[in-house]
Amino acid sequence: xxxxxxxxxxxxxxxxxxxxxxxxxxxxxxxxxxxxxxxxxxxxxxxxxxxxxxxxxxxxxxxxxxxxxxxxxx
Amino acid sequence: xxxxxxxxxxxxxxxxxxxxxxxxxxxxxxxxxxxxxxxxxxxxxxxxxxxxxxxxxxxxxxxxxxxxxxxxxxxxxxxxxxxxxxxxxxxxxxxxxxxxxxxxxxxxxxxxxxxxxxxxxxxxxxxxxxxxxxxxxxxxxxxxxxxxxxxxxxxxxxxxxxxxxxxxxxxxxxxxxxxxxxxxxxxxxxxxxxxxxxxxxxxxxxxxxxxxxxxxxxxxxxxxxxxxxxxxxxxxxxxxxxxxxxxxxxxxxxxxxxxxxxxxxxxxxxxxxxxxxxxxxxxxxxxxxxxxxxxxxxxxxxxxxxxxxxxxxxxxxxxxxxxxxxxxxxxxxxxxxxxxxxxxxxxxxxxxxxxxxxxxxxxxxxxxxxxxxxxxxxxxxxxxxxxxxxxxxxxxxxxxxxxxxxxxxxxxxxxxxxxxxxxxxxxxxxxxxxxxxxxxxxxxxxxxxxxxxxxxxxxxxxxxxxxxxxxxxxxxxxxxxxxxxxxxxxxxxxxxxxxxxxxxxxxxxxxxxxxxxxxxxxxxxxxxxxxxxxxx
Numbered sequence: 032x033x034x035x036x037x038x039x040x041x042x043x044x045x046x047x048x049x050x051x052x053x054x055x056x057x058x059x060x061x062x063x064x065x066x067x068x069x070x071x072x073x074x075x076x077x078x079x080x081x082x083x084x085x086x087x088x089x090x091x092x093x094x095x096x097x098x099x100x101x102x103x104x105x
Numbered sequence: 106x107x108x109x110x111x112x113x114x115x116x117x118x119x120x121x122x123x124x125x126x127x128x129x130x131x132x133x134x135x136x137x138x139x140x141x142x143x144x145x146x147x148x149x150x151x152x153x154x155x156x157x158x159x160x161x162x163x164x165x166x167x168x169x170x171x172x173x174x175x176x177x178x179x180x181x182x183x184x185x186x187x188x189x190x191x192x193x194x195x196x197x198x199x200x201x202x203x204x205x206x207x208x209x210x211x212x213x214x215x216x217x218x219x220x221x222x223x224x225x226x227x228x229x230x231x232x233x234x235x236x237x238x239x240x241x242x243x244x245x246x247x248x249x250x251x252x253x254x255x256x257x258x259x260x261x262x263x264x265x266x267x268x269x270x271x272x273x274x275x276x277x278x279x280x281x282x283x284x285x286x287x288x289x290x291x292x293x294x295x296x297x298x299x300x301x302x303x304x305x306x307x308x309x310x311x312x313x314x315x316x317x318x319x320x321x322x323x324x325x326x327x328x329x330x331x332x333x334x335x336x337x338x339x340x341x342x343x344x345x346x347x348x349x350x351x352x353x354x355x356x357x358x359x360x361x362x363x364x365x366x367x368x369x370x371x372x373x374x375x376x377x378x379x380x381x382x383x384x385x386x387x388x389x390x391x392x393x394x395x396x397x398x399x400x401x402x403x404x405x406x407x408x409x410x411x412x413x414x415x416x417x418x419x420x421x422x423x424x425x426x427x428x429x430x431x432x433x434x435x436x437x438x439x440x441x442x443x444x445x446x447x448x449x450x451x452x453x454x455x456x457x458x459x460x461x462x463x464x465x466x467x468x469x470x471x472x473x474x475x476x477x478x479x480x481x482x483x484x485x486x487x488x489x490x491x492x493x494x495x496x497x498x499x500x501x502x503x504x505x506x507x508x509x510x511x512x513x514x515x516x517x518x519x520x521x522x523x524x525x526x527x528x529x530x531x532x533x534x535x536x537x538x539x540x541x542x543x544x545x546x547x548x549x550x551x552x553x554x555x556x557x558x559x560x561x562x563x564x565x566x567x568x569x570x571x572x573x574x575x576x577x578x579x580x581x582x583x584x585x586x587x588x589x590x591x592x593x594x595x596x597x598x599x600x601x602x603x604x605x606x607x608x609x610x611x612x613x614x615x616x617x618x619x620x621x622x623x624x625x626x627x628x629x630x631x632x633x634x635x636x637x638x639x640x641x
Binding site for chain 1: 338339340365367368369370371372373390391394397398400401545546548575577578581597600601606607609611612
């Protein structure tokens, strides 16, 4: 998987639960959106994310989330 | 002939006072004329001294007094904190009452009348004040999640006003979302939309009497008075959150810890600890996530909860046990309810053996629950049928849907749609539903609705949606679509615009043709098998 593919996949999943104005804009997820997005990411990338992975720093913006997922799949 | 009321409990009230109070209710704002009636917590000394006649039903009490006076009758001192935000800002009961009254005055000045609907965008912590103000003004409250702007619920409900913003000081911002606001029968407190088995969201009409009855029934078992600091993590648009937690806590004189803005489990736990939360209610999904996060921290850093309660979806054995490990000093509760029942129907605690056997509990005081067969005949204990609920808190009906209402409101009770049985001791066990309604992270989702939304996309030849069990979010959805491969972008955009978060499929699989069996019917077995295999 390339960075571009990772970016596109994460963005596609994020758009189901949030409408960020830019890669660095806050995602403004509520608790339901967080849990559904985590599950969707696990399903799409074959990952298992623990509670320590689900933090405001990593899920705060689309850019941060792509960097986090990329660090796990690359 | 003298003036009289026949109350819902059959009591006949004959007096000039009853007539005067009735005029007050039907009159302008229900404020003037209350001075000669019970004043409630606005007059604290009087409140403490007052002996309330238990024979008087709540309708009459509410007619004489505003909603807040009725709700807060048993609440704590005016300087006690009613509400605390995640940042530690606190609102006392006195400040809460002042803010709610001010917002209610704004609504009245804007011409809001009893019987009309006022929608409230529930996305901020201060929305709870606006929600209380709608009830205080005598109107019907429609909680509304502003993110779901495209679902058409405002067009269906036709509220006279929409409160788009609220502040803790009682300032509210009003919008007029429709040209022809509707009038409802008096006494309807809440209009809540929930997924219906026919595929369209249904508007559930709940009476104020029923809500108050349910709140008191919840307080008969949930130890909110003993553990009064309630962590509120669920959206206020859920009846579970607004009625089952917010109103219950305020009635008990407790403190609401507004944590909806904290979506991350570790954040929620540390804030609960910092704010000294003593009670937590959640759906199994949120409780599972919290358990996972709590296990990463030492017991001494976890919130010291007095109780933790689950509802909204079946609480599996693993989660029941995990909760006991994570919060060893908390009493655990499993609960059963549905929006159409205001919402709570049954509950049990971990002190009861049935809790450990997976029961959702026994009916709350005032409610009767039994299983009925498909013909509507009551079944003896132990036999599985559709659960039927009778009592004061069941809904008045669905909005604009007499046919749908008459299908579920039978024999003076509510046919829940949930299958289950009741044992000899009265404990209820649920086993699911047969009508295409499933739970995703505690939210009711209609497979028919999801299918219909996908089928509405141009170029979709056929669609079928499968729900798969999931150990974290109850179920997830996989949609199979017959169409050209490129159609997936259009489907996703349409789904995002027309389905709530929980109804959006985790996977959408585009195929040339959907599988069919020898009788040319959709082959659901094959679809279920394909849904387990992954892929996009």
